[in-house]
Amino acid sequence: MLSGQTFNNGIGSDLGGRVRSLRRQRGLTLKALGRLAGLSHPFLSQVERGLARPSVVSVERIAEALGVPVAHLWAPPRSRDVRLLRREESGRGTRELLAAAPAVQEWSGDRRWPAEPDAHAGDVLVYVARGAIDVELDGTVHELGEGDALVFDGHTPHRLRRRGGPSTRALIIRV
Numbered sequence: 001m002l003s004g005q006t007f008n009n010g011i012g013s014d015l016g017g018r019v020r021s022l023r024r025q026r027g028l029t030l031k032a033l034g035r036l037a038g039l040s041h042p043f044l045s046q047v048e049r050g051l052a053r054p055s056v057v058s059v060e061r062i063a064e065a066l067g068v069p070v071a072h073l074w075a076p077p078r079s080r081d082v083r084l085l086r087r088e089e090s091g092r093g094t095r096e097l098l099a100a101a102p103a104v105q106e107w108s109g110d111r112r113w114p115a116e117p118d119a120h121a122g123d124v125l126v127y128v129a130r131g132a133i134d135v136e137l138d139g140t141v142h143e144l145g146e147g148d149a150l151v152f153d154g155h156t157p158h159r160l161r162r163r164g165g166p167s168t169r170a171l172i173i174r175v
Contacts, residue, residue, distance in 0.1 A: 036065035102175040117157035131164025
């Protein structure tokens with residue numbers, strides 16, 4: 001980036017504004033935040049003013065120093081309706097948890113493969129919250145246990161089956 005050139009596609013200035021706001025809320029100077037994040041205060045000043053584009057590692061350091069999740073720096077907090085989803089209100093299979101992008105589903109499927117694989121635009125993240133599952137990607141089977149995650153291109157034909165007991169749960173996040 002050229003000196004004095006503004007990173008003004010909205011992302012940099014929004015990120016910088018959130019960093020500045022959080023830093024001030026915590027009563028930190030640029031130098032203090034720089035020490036906590038392991039970054040120079042002139043660089044942080046440029047980030048806050050939208051003049052520098054920080055790397056992902058730098059954003060992670062800033063978020064940690066400010067005590068917020070990285071996602072909090074990328075997107076402003078939004079107020080939204082509250083939806084309580086009780087376990088006993090869901091059936092077996094897949095239920096929609098969040099219908100906006102990214103789409104988040106809780107999956108507790110069958111021990112049998114679905115007849116047809118799924119495929120769609122965007123990336124997919126499958127996270128096994130409890131139990132164990134198999135994920136078939138274009139003919140290759142990946143065995144996932146509790147705490148495992150798999151990320152892949154949603155265009156790749158894929159399907160899931162449960163290997164664990166009936167309490168098996170996975171999150172499917174489509175972006």
